[in-house]
Amino acid sequence: MSQSTIQDIQNKLNNREITCVQLVQEKIEALNASTKNANNTILAEQALKKAKYYDKKLAAGEKLTGLEGIPFGVKDVYLLKGTISTASSNILKNYKSPYTATAIQKLIDAGAIPVCKENCDQFGHGSTNENSIFGATKNAHDDSKVAGGSSGGSAVNVAQGNTIFSVGGDTGGSIRQPAGYNKVFGLKPTYGRVSRYGLMAYTSSSDCVGPFANSVKDIATTLNVMSGKDGKDQTTVVSNAIDVDSFSTEIKPGTKIGVYKSFIEHPSLEPSIKASFNTLIEQLQSKGIEVSELDFFDGDTLTATYYIIALAETASNLSRIDGIAYGNRAMDKDNLASTYLDTRGEGFSEETKRRIIAGNQVLSVGYSDEIYKKALLVRKGIEAKFAKDFEEIDFILSPTSPLLPPTIGESMKDPLAMYLSDMYTVGFSLGGLPTLSAPFNVPNNVQITAAKGKDEEILRFAYAIEQSL
Amino acid sequence: MDKLQQLSNIRADEVNISKITDFFETIKNVKDIDTEGAEDHIVKSDNLREDVVHNCDPEEKALIMENFPAQQGTYLVVPKVIQ
Numbered sequence: 001m002s003q004s005t006i007q008d009i010q011n012k013l014n015n016r017e018i019t020c021v022q023l024v025q026e027k028i029e030a031l032n033a034s035t036k037n038a039n040n041t042i043l044a045e046q047a048l049k050k051a052k053y054y055d056k057k058l059a060a061g062e063k064l065t066g067l068e069g070i071p072f073g074v075k076d077v078y079l080l081k082g083t084i085s086t087a088s089s090n091i092l093k094n095y096k097s098p099y100t101a102t103a104i105q106k107l108i109d110a111g112a113i114p115v116c117k118e119n120c121d122q123f124g125h126g127s128t129n130e131n132s133i134f135g136a137t138k139n140a141h142d143d144s145k146v147a148g149g150s151s152g153g154s155a156v157n158v159a160q161g162n163t164i165f166s167v168g169g170d171t172g173g174s175i176r177q178p179a180g181y182n183k184v185f186g187l188k189p190t191y192g193r194v195s196r197y198g199l200m201a202y203t204s205s206s207d208c209v210g211p212f213a214n215s216v217k218d219i220a221t222t223l224n225v226m227s228g229k230d231g232k233d234q235t236t237v238v239s240n241a242i243d244v245d246s247f248s249t250e251i252k253p254g255t256k257i258g259v260y261k262s263f264i265e266h267p268s269l270e271p272s273i274k275a276s277f278n279t280l281i282e283q284l285q286s287k288g289i290e291v292s293e294l295d296f297f298d299g300d301t302l303t304a305t306y307y308i309i310a311l312a313e314t315a316s317n318l319s320r321i322d323g324i325a326y327g328n329r330a331m332d333k334d335n336l337a338s339t340y341l342d343t344r345g346e347g348f349s350e351e352t353k354r355r356i357i358a359g360n361q362v363l364s365v366g367y368s369d370e371i372y373k374k375a376l377l378v379r380k381g382i383e384a385k386f387a388k389d390f391e392e393i394d395f396i397l398s399p400t401s402p403l404l405p406p407t408i409g410e411s412m413k414d415p416l417a418m419y420l421s422d423m424y425t426v427g428f429s430l431g432g433l434p435t436l437s438a439p440f441n442v443p444n445n446v447q448i449t450a451a452k453g454k455d456e457e458i459l460r461f462a463y464a465i466e467q468s469l
Numbered sequence: 470m471d472k473l474q475q476l477s478n479i480r481a482d483e484v485n486i487s488k489i490t491d492f493f494e495t496i497k498n499v500k501d502i503d504t505e506g507a508e509d510h511i512v513k514s515d516n517l518r519e520d521v522v523h524n525c526d527p528e529e530k531a532l533i534m535e536n537f538p539a540q541q542g543t544y545l546v547v548p549k550v551i552q
Contacts, residue, residue, distance in 0.1 A: 082532065098532035231518035304495035311489070315477065322478065324547060329538035339548040345480030353481040358489040360476040371493050381502035388506055416488040 005164055006070055006218050013058065013069050020058070020069040020113075024051040027071045027115050030162045036138045038153035038162070040076045041084055041117040047071065050113045067225060068111025073157045073166035076117040077124060078104050079198040087200050088122045088132035091327045091347025101198020102233070103167060103209045103226040110225045115163060118153030122352050123318065124171050124202040126150050127418050128411045129178070131351045136408050140182040145405040148178030151212070155182040158212040165213040165222050171203045172306050173400075173425025175210045176437035180400035180445035186212045187219050187459075190452050191432030192237040194223070195230035201317040203310040204235075206429040216463040219436070220244045223455065242456040249467035253288030257281075258393040260296040263424055268299070268402040276442045277399050283469055284397075294389060297382060299402075299423030305382065306426035307419055308362055308375035315359025323347065351415065379430045386431045390451035395461060398424050400437050400445045438462050440469065 012018050028044045054069040074080055077087050079097035086092045100108070108114065121131040129137040129152025137147035140159035147156045151168030155178035158166050168175040170188040179186025187210045194209040201207060211222040220242045230236045259281060264274060285291055297305075323329030323343035330342035348356065362372045389396065403421050411418045424447065428435045434455040437445040450458045474481055539546035 081528075096532055096536055098529045098536070099526070234517070300495050301499055304492035305499075307489070307492055308496055319478070323538055325538075326533075326536040327538065329548075331539070333548065335552060336548050336550055340478040341474070341480040344478050348479065350481075350484055353477075353479050353484045354486055354489070356479060357473045357477045357481060357484060358486040361473055361486065361490075364473075364476060367493070371496055374496050374499070377502055377504065378496065378499050380504040380507040381499075384504050384507035387508075416491065419489075 005214050006067065006221055009070060009164060010064055010068070013054070014063050016058065020051040020054040021048060023069065024048055024071055024113060024115065027162055030160070031116050031157070034160060034162060035143070036140065036147070036156045036160070037135050038119050038137050038147070038156040039073075039116045040086055040088065040119050040134050040153070043083060043115055043117070047113050047115045054111070064111065066110040067107060067222070070112045070164050071115045072107065072112045073116045073118050073154055073163035074104055074114050075120050075151050075154050075166070075168045077120060077169055077200045078167065080104055080114060080117070083117060085117065085200075086133070088120050088134055089348065089352070090133050091321055091323065091343070093133065093328060095326055099198065102195035102230045104198065106225050106228070107167070107222070116157065118151070118157060118166060120153055121150035121174075122349050123200060123314070124150040124169060124174055125314070125349075125352050125355050127173065127177060127422055128406065129153065130408065130412050131349055133349070138408065139405050142405070144407055146181065146408050146411065148181035148405060150174040152178045154212050155179050155184055155186065158182075158184045158214060161214075165211050165218055167226075168210060168212055169199055169202075170208045170210055170429070171206050172310060172429045173422050175212065176425050176435060176445070176447060177401050177422070179212055179437040179439070181405040183439040183445070184212050184214055185216060185219050185439065186210065186437045187223060187455070188429070188435045189223060189227070189455050190237075190239075190434040192235045193239050193434075193455060194226045195228070195233040195236050197230055197232035203313040204317065205309065205313060206432065208429075216438075216459050216466060217244050217247065220456075220459045239453065239455070242459060247460055247463045249464060251284070251287045251289065251461075251464045251468050254290065255395070255461065256290045256292065256393040257284065257395045257397050258292050258294045258389055259397055261293050262296050262298045263398050266299050266402060266423070268420070268423075269399065270402060270404055270443070273399050273402070273404070273443050277446065280440060280442055280446060281397065284465070287468060292393060294393075296385065297427065299420065301378065302382070302427040302430070303420050303423050305375045305378045306422070306430055308371055309379065309430070311355050311359035312362045312372050313359070315356045315363060318348075318352070318356055321347070351412070354415065382427060382430050386433060386451070394450065395458065396449040398447045398449070399442065400424060400447050404443060434458055436462050438466070440465065
């Protein structure tokens with residue numbers, strides 16, 4: 001797990017141990033044969049065409065560099081020109097992307113080959129990957145359990161080795177939690193590090209583009225390619241490239257980590273997760289790491305703040321999807337109002353409709369000041385608390401989820417319980433902080449969070465932990 | 470029809486949002502919020518791209534037309550607005 005899969009595969013291609021066509025063909029066959037329901041579309045024809053191009057390059061005596069020849073998966077909320085991009089919804093079931101998302105285009109420009117569009121919760125609305133017109137994605141390690149969400153298909157493909165890496169999206173935990181449920185690495189970068197252009201918007205103020213991979217180094221390599229300022233996303237920021245080759249295997253003694261008491265003492269936390277998390281902290285202390293227990297907002301407040309803001313923003317963002325210029329339109333209605341009502345009534349799932357309708361309530365007269373603006377104020381309080389904490393410590397460590405992966409079919413009966421299961425991930429989203437979900441010896445992974453812009457520090461620390469323990 | 474369904478332009482009589490409203494009570498009860506040290510804005514207005522016209526790629530234009538839900542000859546058909 002510790003070695004770079006990308007580097008290993010590219011070495012095999014360059015040493016002519018395998019051709020790029022063989023590699024891509026093998027992945028396409030594995031994706032087709034998978035019974036996990038992880039993919040909405042498999043891009044066999046386009047991918048093999050690109051593989052032939054890289055084989056020609058090799059035949060001409062050139063070496064592949066960057067991400068050339070590496071097959072990857074794309075969550076089905078990203079636009080990829082000419083392919084169907086559904087967001088796992090009925091309304092966009094036949095929607096063909098007119099252009100390609102910036103992050104995906106950068107990966108393609110670096111030579112990576114998209115092989116599939118991956119199953120996910122509809123428009124990112126879910127934590128189990130059951131809110132999809134294509135049905136639930138099954139957990140990589142247990143068919144009866146959920147894959148997690150919303151980027152469930154991406155996590156499962158990487159866990160099964162069917163993609164070398166995949167690009168997910170994380171608004172309130174949608175990369176970190178499925179990474180945990182399927183035991184792979186998943187990074188939510190600092191908000192703004194990777195362009196959101198071409199990602200179907202859920203909650204614009206916390207939507208992040210990030211990778212899933214089987215090693216820390218592959219996370220860093222793919223993040224380097226996707227990062228950067230983009231004129232098409234005003235929130236993007238300049239960032240420095242991470243020097244992957246200089247990662248140290250030693251944990252730096254004196255590194256300071258914080259643990260939130262309200263997370264560890266929460267009654268919903270599964271005992272086996274709590275016990276193994278505490279063991280990990282003790283192991284790190286024995287390596288010279290200083291650990292502080294910190295006060296923080298309780299899980300219920302974090303979840304309420306996040307969902308109120310997320311509902312309001314998704315109600316606004318999805319108002320554009322009405323079947324007029326694109327999407328499946330309800331035809332032959334008596335009047336314009338009925339066309340809208342039925343197009344959106346038939347086009348969105350129950351969970352997506354719930355979020356849009358609740359979002360419009362949050363924004364309506366009588367609720368806007370008391371609920372929405374109050375949530376924005378609490379968010380500011382959360383950001384202020386993070387700023388203070390990171391003056392004293394380097395990293396916050398936390399479990400990714402309080403629960404073990406639920407059985408398929410259980411969560412959709414009780415949406416509130418599903419929302420509350422996001423309590424450990426949503427706070428870091430509200431703060432725009434970089435957070436890695438790492439498959440160390442804790443069920444559902446461990447989150448490592450740092451101050452804004454410190455994505456590299458997190459990856460260096462995670463690599464050292466992985467090598468040291 | 471329910472006012473929220475009208476505001477949302479969604480016919481959704483089956484959808485229940487009552488549990489979400491539990492969050493409203495939680496947020497109302499948060500006291501003593503200390504915002505000192507928080508950043509003012511995520512989006513900064515001095516971060517603008519150059520004001521340059523980019524022509525639409527013809528392939529992109531063709532795909533946008535292909536996605537239009539109803540067409541008649543070279544016309545794009547929208548629902549009747551005036552009754």
